[in-house]
Amino acid sequence: MGTRVSYPVEVKMKAIEMRLAGIPVKQVLEELNIRNHSQLKTWMKWYRNGELHRLEQPVGKQYTFGKGPEYESETAKLQAENRYLKQQIEVFKKVRRVGEEVVPKVVVELVEELKEMMPIGEICRHLGVARSSYYRWKANGNKFTQKDLRDQQIGDLCKLHKFRYGYRKITELLTGISEKTVQRVMQKYGWQCRVKVKKRKRTGQPAHIVPNLLARDFTASKPLERLVTDITYLPFGQSMMYLSSILDLFNGEIIAFTIGFTQDTDFVLDTLNQLPDLPEGCILHSDQGSVYTSYAYQKAVKEKGITMSMSRKGTPADNSPIETFHSSLKSETFYLDDIYRTTNACVINIVEEYIYYYNNIRIKTKLNNQSPVQYRQLAVK
Structure with a gap:
């Protein structure tokens, strides 16, 4: 029998998104x-049935939600449950970086969560910490040092921006803390900028x-000298939607x-007609999509x-700048907040709020840690 392959939830969701966008099965499998293809078919079935929780189940026998797998004996059942707990702990170690630098607070929280399912000593052994260390950390849990307060301040900023900022941007928002310290703290607690989901470009x-x-x-x-444009899918609502920007x-x-709901020529013309008066020699760059090569658009x-x-x-x-923006929009909203199915009105609201945030609040290192609007306003003075 061949080796079983475990696919991350992000890959499964990306495959579902591509299929909803009408991309052929063969192309999804290759990319x-x-x-x-039967795996993709199964994931699509779970998605349509509203069973997204099943995308996270471990490799092995598949089973209906609410029903556990059948086992030959009680011993086999306990062994399977123990394997699953180990998988959870391994994932935790990778995400929280336990093992490189053990975080007392996180270890205490994890043990408290799992101690009803397996012995404390067993959990500590999997985490690579002594049981006595766990009890000592638990006893000192209510004592906050200056380092704890500093870490909390960094964590609050990371959460405020929904983990969209890396350590350099977080450092700019703090006073008297070095970049290396902020980077170390963010790595310690798993507060780094979330990894972006790779995006496929249509041709x-x-x-x-x-x-x-x-x-x-x-x-x-200068402003409005060079512009870029593109369309991206928004497969998160009751029907497929598109964003032209x-x-x-x-x-x-x-x-x-x-x-909009249709990516036709009128759709991109509506975006084009929103442009203000442009200086002479303005360049607008796009891909070779049919809407951009059409007679009406030209x-x-x-x-x-x-x-x-x-x-x-x-x-x-x-056309990487606009590709990067669309990737950031999805990564820092829908994927970050695990929103894969909602109403069309909610999708529109999320996109509009993010674009306002992106233009007016979200700082960029290459803009001297200013937002795009702040940078433009200073440049035209």
Whole structure:
């Protein structure tokens, strides 16, 4: 029998998202390195039935929610339960970095949570700490040192920004604490910036393409000099939705966006028509999607006095700034908060709130730790 493969929840959800977006099964399997199409079929079934909890069950015999697997004996059942607890602890060790630097508070919380299911000594042994150390940490749990207060301050900032900031940005929000200290504390408690989910870029059949004028030079000397645009899927509501947005390369600000249910030419024209008066020589860069190569869109661009630029076919890196924004939007909202199924109104509200946050509050290191709007306002003075 072949070796069983365990896929992370993030991979399963990404596969579901791609299928909902109409991407062929074969392509999903190849891009995410999934062995068998039946696995994808099973995940889609769980998604449609509202059984997302089943995506987290361990490798082995699959079973219906609310019903446990059948075992030959009580001993086999206990062994299976013990294996599952070990898996949970192993995941915990990887996420919280227990083993490199044991965190007393986190260890105490974990033991308190699991002690009804297995002996305290057994839990401590799996975590690689002495049982006496656990009791000592538990007894000292209510005593807070200056380091504890410092760590709490860092943790509060990480949670306030929903773990969207790395240690450099968190350091900028603090006083009298070095970058190395903030980095060490964030690693210690697992407060690092969340890893972004990789995004697949669609490719279309272009009708009328233009040269790539940017050539991956994503710099601009003044506002509205160079713009980039793209469309991304929003498969989180009652029906498939899309986001069309335009980003200013001068400060990374989203200056126009539209949320809709159909990614046709009218959809991107609505975003284009939101643009303010543009300076002479403004460049708008996009991919070779059919909506951007259409006659109506090309005509509207010329009427606005814009010079069009396009990525090479199948090369998302040619339009990476807007790709990165769309990835950040999903990673820092839907994926971060485990929102995979909600109402269309909720999806629209989340996207609008995030874009306001991204433009006005979220600081960027390359903008001297200012938000895009703050950077632009200072630049035009």
